[in-house]
Amino acid sequence: MAVRHDIVLISLDPPYRLGDESTVFNFIGWAEVDDENRPNIRLSINGVDVAVTAQPNPKVRTIFPDIQACSMFARVNFPELFAGHTPEEPFLLNVEVKSDGRTRLFEYEVSEGWLQAVFGRPVRRRRIPPEHLQIRVTGAAAGQFHVTGRRVADQIAGILARAGRPLTSFQRILDFGCGPGRVISSIKDMHPAAELFGSDIDGEAIGWARANLADIGDFRVNGPNPPLPFADESFDLIYSISIFTHLPEDMQHGMLAELRRILKPGGVLLTTKLNPEAYDLPDDVRTQGVNDGFVYWGDADATEGLPGFYRLAYHTEAYIRRVWGEYFNVLHVGSHDLNNTQDAVLLLRPKSEGGLFSRLAKAFSKA
Ligand SMILES: C[S@@+](CC[C@H](N)C(=O)[O-])C[C@H]1O[C@@H](n2cnc3c(N)ncnc32)[C@H](O)[C@@H]1O
Structure with missing residues (x-):
């Protein structure tokens, strides 16, 4: 594994909230990899593995000159992904991305309507404060509020x-x-x-x-x-x-x-x-x-x-x-x-x- 710096360079695009209409959702982002021609990126959501596609993204080098990185994309149909699953309560969507030896967790708040549509019943959910309140206490709003x-x-x-x-x-x-x-x-x-x-x-x-x-x-x-x-x-x-x-x-x-x-x-x-x-x-x-x-x-x-x-x-x-x-x-x-x-x-x-x-x-x- 060739992680050469302390920062985990894995990013998923905001917003980190899924509304009633987002029961099928496209996760888009990029991750540092050891070899951009042979990426090893895995994504799991609340412990369930999800298929992800990755391709070299040399543009990342305009910001981080020395690294190799890949764009990643995963289209997730949540009612299918969680069919037969009992949701943990209070529910928070935890998206874990692994790229070679690097790991980063992103959390998404989901709406009541989303939970009803995905699980077919009301489910208690964990709330995430608005971005400006997160920034006020932690300096960032990057899907990490409850993880930290x-x-x-x-x-x-x-x-x-x-x-x-x-x-x-x-x-x-x-x-x-x-x-x-x-x-x-x-x-x-x-x-x-x-x-x-x-x-x-x-x-x-x-x-x-x-x-x-x-x-x-x-x-x-x-x-x-x-x-x-x-x-x-x-x-x-x-x-x-x-x-x-x-x-x-x-x-x-x-x-x-x-x-x-x-x-x-x-x-x-x-x-x-x-x-x-x-x-x-x-x-x-x-x-x-x-x-x-x-x-x-x-x-x-x-x-x-x-x-x-x-x-x-x-x-x-x-x-x-x-x-x-x-x-x-x-x-x-x-x-x-x-x-x-x-x-x-x-x-x-x-x-x-x-x-x-x-x-x-x-x-x-x-x-
Ligand atoms: C860096 S944030 C930490 C918030 C929280 N403890 C956490 O770890 O997420 C500092 C907090 O201290 C609060 N604060 C500052 N002075 C205070 C005081 N005199 N009494 C109570 N809270 C205060 C701020 O409003 C802010 O919410």
């Missing part, structure tokens, strides 16, 4: 299990900064008995989640600063993926104290950070990050739909232990182990307050 959410949920479960606190041991769980529900949808699959909540400052994302994910959790809008719309000691577990990677330092302090308030004693907070030494930052920014342990950087208003404070925050492990350790017991600081290249930070609100954590003690003494 599942990967993050698996990583969350793995980190918790290694800390001796399996996901299924938590009952009331908050996804803080849930966006339109990328991760929480998979957490529901993995732990159906949990009571799930999501909150975010993005009213549009929460509106979409309320309208489309009501069977998964209770979704609420929160302001950028405390208080959060939850009572004291509401949750056994809070996870928060790629939120503290975007907050300025004062807002971070407010939210750490607030998340501690709504966690039960003995409860756990799992969040993420970025390591300033691991990224290609301007020298002065990296130096500040490494020396101070924290740096906040990037363009204001860089993310459509999100407030100007939303930039990039970098923390060193030493900073987390020193500063966040004033709110929580630090159980684990990882390296590139959660949400692509982010570092997991696992925190415990201890069962007994003992000596009040120093930041909280200072806040109380001022009150």
